[in-house]
Amino acid sequence: MSETGRSLTCSRFSAAVQRKALVQLTDGKFEFRWKPMKISYFAECTVLITGASAGLGREFARQLAQVAGSLILVARRQDRLKTLELELKLINPELEIFIQQVDLQNEEDVSRFCDWLEESGLTVDVLINNAGLGDYGKFGDADWQRIRAMLQVNMVALTYLTYRILPAMRKGGGGAILNVSSIAGFVPMPNGAVYAATKAYVTSFSEALRAELRALNISVTVLCPGPVPTEFQEVAARTSDQETISVNLLTVPVQEVVREALTAVTRHRARVVPGMMVQVAATAILFVPMFLKRLFFDFQSLRESEYAPPRSLDFEPSQTGH
Numbered sequence: 001m002s003e004t005g006r007s008l009t010c011s012r013f014s015a016a017v018q019r020k021a022l023v024q025l026t027d028g029k030f031e032f033r034w035k036p037m038k039i040s041y042f043a044e045c046t047v048l049i050t051g052a053s054a055g056l057g058r059e060f061a062r063q064l065a066q067v068a069g070s071l072i073l074v075a076r077r078q079d080r081l082k083t084l085e086l087e088l089k090l091i092n093p094e095l096e097i098f099i100q101q102v103d104l105q106n107e108e109d110v111s112r113f114c115d116w117l118e119e120s121g122l123t124v125d126v127l128i129n130n131a132g133l134g135d136y137g138k139f140g141d142a143d144w145q146r147i148r149a150m151l152q153v154n155m156v157a158l159t160y161l162t163y164r165i166l167p168a169m170r171k172g173g174g175g176a177i178l179n180v181s182s183i184a185g186f187v188p189m190p191n192g193a194v195y196a197a198t199k200a201y202v203t204s205f206s207e208a209l210r211a212e213l214r215a216l217n218i219s220v221t222v223l224c225p226g227p228v229p230t231e232f233q234e235v236a237a238r239t240s241d242q243e244t245i246s247v248n249l250l251t252v253p254v255q256e257v258v259r260e261a262l263t264a265v266t267r268h269r270a271r272v273v274p275g276m277m278v279q280v281a282a283t284a285i286l287f288v289p290m291f292l293k294r295l296f297f298d299f300q301s302l303r304e305s306e307y308a309p310p311r312s313l314d315f316e317p318s319q320t321g322h
């Protein structure tokens, strides 16, 4: 049984992972310590993880390998997935692993994958819609293919996978969906306009879906991390020397983000923002009124234009009286 009393049909035994919690020491003081936490919720489950070849997705696979029955790992880089498979087999030799090379930008590819899933007879108990990418820079200067890829992977593929997997979850009597969004989805983000908009979609979609599925024993949790040290920043940069947003104070290790996310799923929480400082920042972002945010954006834009090189005129100003 899960800690809240509801469980997935696949839960059969318990295992322990670590979570950080406030504990009282013998001298009466309080301190944050790693505490074991039961994740029996995932025991023997079939978990589908998109974007498993790197970053958060790979870490989800590593943490779940201890307890899950089967993992379906999806990404484009098959070599990475194969290396991960070997690693996971060492963690749990009993684990069944299915590697699926799918380009989530490509709707036909995604549809073919869903057909395979239906024909395989596998029932996904936990769907982790994690794959995603960003693009840092002004919208007007962006490469359309990168914009398109963000829309397809971050929104279309996530929605379509959920749509195709939901009927089997309903038939099976329960399940859990974890959608990976971002705190970027809480606020419009100049220089990351499309990325932030896709994450606002993920957050909104997840909250609404949660309400629709509540009575069906299917939980929906949305993960909204701040900065996490993965390949994400490298992929989001348009050139190798481009500076992207990195706020060291807010950075949370990938292991902790995943641990908090999995804990949130076991508790059927609607939303999880890992890291105390990120939670403070997210709360501030949500409570600052929009007109103040606009003032800040205007100020930033003015500062950028001050430093921008003067625009060259490639036409001769028209002469009057010609």
Ligand SMILES: NC(=O)c1ccc[n+]([C@@H]2O[C@H](COP(=O)([O-])OP(=O)(O)OC[C@H]3O[C@@H](n4cnc5c(N)ncnc54)[C@H](OP(=O)(O)O)[C@@H]3O)[C@@H](O)[C@H]2O)c1
Binding pocket: 050, 051, 052, 053, 054, 055, 056, 057, 074, 075, 076, 077, 078, 080, 102, 103, 104, 105, 106, 130, 131, 132, 133, 134, 153, 180, 181, 182, 183, 224, 225, 226, 227, 228, 229, 230, 231, 232, 233, 235
């Ligand atoms: N890192 C952060 O600071 C941060 C903060 C907030 C939210 N997030 C969110 O966290 C999620 C995971 O990001 P990450 O930080 O782990 O980034 P990452 O290290 O770059 O990993 C991204 C994963 O997505 C997969 N992916 C990208 N495009 C794909 C495609 N077309 N088809 C299939 N798979 C694709 C990649 O696999 P292949 O390249 O092998 O296909 C990779 O496994 C994303 O949704 C991201 O928006 C990240």
